[in-house]
Amino acid sequence: MKAAAEVLGNERGNEETFPAADMEEKPGGAESFGSSPESRFSSPERAAEALQGGSDSEEETRSQDIYQLPDITCLNIQTYEGATRDGRFHGEGVASFQGGHEYQGHFSEGLMDGPGTFTQADGVKYEGEFVWNVPSGQGTFTWPDGSTYVGEVYRGLRQGMGTYKCAKSGVSYRGQWHRGKRHGKGTVYYNEDKTSWYEGDWVMNEREGRGERGYPSGNVYIGEWRNNQRHGEGTMTWMKVEQQYVGNWQHGVQHGVGTHIWFLKRVNGSQYAQSNQYKGDFFEGRRHGKGTFYYAGGATYTGEWRSDKKHGQGKLTARSGRVFECEFDDDLLIASLNEDRAPTPLGAPPLLESDSSILGPHMALNIEGILDKIPERDRETERKQVECAVLSQHLELRLIFGFYSRLGRSYPPDNIFLLSRLQFWRLLKDCKVHHHGVTLAQMDRFIREEAGLTETHSPFTSMQLHEFLTGLVIVAYYIYRKDMASQKHCLAACLSRLMTDDILPNARNVKGFLFRRPELTAEALKNANRCWEIFDHFCRLYGAHRDLPSMTCRQLLWMFKDLRLFDHQLTTASLLELITAENGGCTKQPSCVELEIVFLEFFEVLLGCAELKFQQVPDALGQGLVQITSHSRTTENSPDVEAYEKQVEEKGNVQDMGDEEVQNQDLMSPQLAENFQEHEDVNISGTGPRDQVQSKSLAVQRFFNDCFFPAVDHHWLVTMQMEITQEVHDGKEFQCRENSS
Structure with a gap:
């Protein structure tokens, strides 16, 4: 039970330092509505009170009298000036009634009928259409204080579409009415600043159905309502405390099955998790029943809860994967069912026993997929051996992880980084791991399949140290397993080979266009998100792997052709050189056109194009790489290249752009630090003076803003127009066939 208590002791702060799950917004009485019957001409104060749900109770509001428009048929006319016919008022006229009321407008057969204005003695005025002495049609109510209703009226009541505004309180409602009450779809603002509002369904003056409620604090509820209360499925977001609840509600509180999330205030790239989460049962606003709590530190608890506390039997899973069956009493750990130890309170947990993994939770390997390929009797030995291999290199591996996680990044407050997929790819390319006949895209696929990762190809997906x-273990296995003379301790041998031959000799010697010069990295990364959207779109258009966006070199050439980017400076041959510059295994460019590329390679090709089109930079790719200029091509007279250029030129434009949504991962967007700190240990050769840096930066800006992005926008616009034209044409053909048949 010591181990279980240690896990909970480490995570307890994450669970306890946040407000209770039943926390909700109750802003100054504006949460509930009075439902007093609204008749023909109610006072603006009472109308506003009904809309706001003031301090009075619902019963008190219902019992209050409201002003009504006197029945015109019961009024005695004192004077009349106007047209008559057959002794009756007929046509335009002005009538004065006993009590000081007045009507000016159209009469028909002695009745107010048609457009007119009726003004009560107390100043309440109706201007609009009348039908047989009754306001009906389009009209405007105006109260002495300036409050108004403009919209449809039926038999003296607000009915149909209309807008009510209270001059004193700033309350307003725009939407549907029925028999003088809000009914249907409508939006109400409870204050003049419009920071407190509700938009959605109404049933006889009450919020009922589906709607969105915004509060002055910035909190928002979106979901179902009943009797003016949150009831049914809904999502509540508390902005200030950074919490969210998604699930069932009953009578205004969380009740049923739901998920409560506590978002942590950490910058992108920090090692800390982004949230604590509870998924499970709620009862009257509290965690109660069966549920799982996902701690920010990586541990989870699944089991029984009572009144927001762990109570009963449950299962605690450490970040390393070790599982403890526990029993709790009012949040106190009283027994670990798979350990024979005395009860231990959570307040002072003892030290954690040694875990099944010798690496600890922060370095624990997720290699179950590979171990399944090994005979069961050897799996535990293989795990221990590869863990020992990792442990023997852990200092160097941590340094490499830290070095690459800082490329192109500013320093976060906690000085702890996560490695992005973009940086991981750069490490693999710097170490020439892709020279073993396995592309970065294939490596991503192996990692995804064996480690169960998702969104592997997203360039901004974060990797913790254990990931x-x-x-590295998975990549080493797929590269070197066939070279091993013995299958005994295969995983450890493969990892040691990868470290000795590839990682240690080459790591931290940064190449490529993106990270090699820190002073240019920030400028380049400003375009990364947009380029990722474009890459993802064309991958979905061209690629066969819909779940893992990838693009072949051939498809990249097609894209450049479709975007009309080729010219006398940027040719097919020079683009092929850029694509294959770091692929040491490709001696002939046309033989590499089917190789898959990931976003890093795509993005660095674009950066290479920027230098190629807008300035001549012979040292673009770094030490030992192919040099390219706009006037000198190493394969100018190559028949293979010329033949492939012709093939690309003959390829038609891609027209069917598809309609899939671009999935732009934003887990760790590039942080373009204005206070960027240069990495002194990056091997930078050929760094020019300040004006050369400015020239390169300007080249990047011009390429993306004046060339690449406009070309993409134009291509998408033309494609969309062609699709619309084709749809119209197909529709006409279909109509013709229907008519002929």
Whole structure:
């Protein structure tokens, strides 16, 4: 039970330092509505009170009298001036009634009928259409204080579409009415600043159905309502405390099954998790029943809850994967069912026993997929051996992880980084791991399949240290397993080979266009998100792997052709050189056109194009890479290249752009630090003076803003117009066939 208590002791702060799950917004009485019957001409104060749900109770509001328009048929006319016919008022006229009321407008057969204005003695005025002495049609109510209703009226009541505004309180409602009450779809603002509002369904003056409620604090509820209360499925977001609840509600509080999330205030790239979460049963606003709590530190608890506390039997899973069956009493750990130990309170947990993994939770490997390929009797030995191999290199691996996680990044407040997929790819390319006949896209696929990762190809997906180590073990296994003379301790041998031959000799010697010069990285990364959207779109258009966006070199050439980017400076041959510059295994460019590329390679090709089109930079790719200029091509007279250029030129434009949504991962967007700190240990050769840096930065800006992005926008616009034209044409053909048949 010591181990279980230690896990809970480490995570307890994450669970206890946040407000209770039943916290909700109750802003100054504006949450509930009075439902007093609204008749023909109610006072603006009472109308506003009904809309606001003031301090009075619902019963008190119902019992209050409201002003009504006197029945015109019961009024005695004192004077009349106007047209008559057959002794009756007929045509335009002005009538004065006993009590000081007045009507000016159209009469028909002695009745107010048609457009007119009726003014009560107390100043309440109706201007609009009348039908047989009754306001009906389009009209405007105006109260002495300036409050108004403009909209449809039926038999003296607000009915149909209309807008009510209270001059004193600033309350307003625009939407549907029925028999003088809000009914149907409508929006109400409870204050003049419009920071407190409700938009959605109404039933006889009450919020009922589906609607969105915004509060002055910025909190928002979106979901179902009944009797003016949150009831049914809904999502409540508390902005100031950064919490959210998604699930069932009953009578205004969380009740049923739902998920409560506590978002942590951490910058992108920090090692800390982004949220604590509870998923499970709620009862009257509290965690109660069966549920799972996902702690920010990586542990989880699944089991029984009572009044927001762990109570009963449950299962605690450490971040390393170790599972403890526990029993709790009022949040106190009283027994660990798979350990024979005395009860231990959570307040002072003892030290954690040694875990099944010798690496600890922060370095634990997720290699179950690979271990399944090994005979069961050897799996535990293989795990221990590869963990020992990792442990023997852990200092160097941590340094490499930290070095690459800082490329192109500013320093966060906690000085702790996560490695992005973009940086991980750069490490693999710097270490020439892709020279073993396995592309970065294939490596991503292996990692995804064996480690169960998602969104592997997203360039901004974060990797923690244990995920980084897991990725290296998986890559090493697929590259070197066939070279091993013995299958005994295969995983450890493969990892040691990868470290000795590839990682240690080459790591931290940064190449490529993106990260090699820190002073240019920030400018380049400003375009990363937009380029990722474009890459993802064309991958979905061209690629066969819909779940893992990828693009072949051939498809990249097609894209450049479709976007009309080729010219006398940027040719097919020079683009092929850019694509294959770091692929040491490709001696002939046309033989590499089917190789898959990931976003890093795509983005660095674009950066290479920027230098190629807007300035001649012979040292673009770094030490030992192919040099390219706009006037000198190493394969100018190559028949293979010329033949492939012709093939690309003959390829038609891609027209069917598809309609899939671009999925732009934003888990760790590039942080373009204005206070960027240069990495002194990056091997930078050929760094020019300040004006050369400015020239390169300007080249990047011009390429993306004046060339690449406009070309993409134009291509998408033309494609959309062509699709619309084709749809119209197909529709006409279909109509013709229907008519002929």
